[in-house]
Amino acid sequence: MVKIECLACDKTLKLPQSIDTDNYDGQLVCSSCKALLHVKLVKGKLRKYKIVERRRLGERVVNITVIDQKTKDLMSKVKDRTKKLVEGEG
């Protein structure tokens, strides 16, 4: 069981069971302070860990929208195109 302490409030994060601790690269929300954290787990070890967004109590908590794969693909395509356009100018 991987234990990760929140960078914002030092409480131990509860990892959802759906997370594969052998191979996970994504965001987690601290259940205590709602800070958004990015973690990368490889073979049960923490490889990358940073705070994405710190939220203070009393602040409006914005729901994190889960983007479906189709939208994700579309977004990356647009990104690629923009990148090519920018590179083309240079």
Ligand SMILES: [Zn+2]
């Ligand atoms: Zn926290």
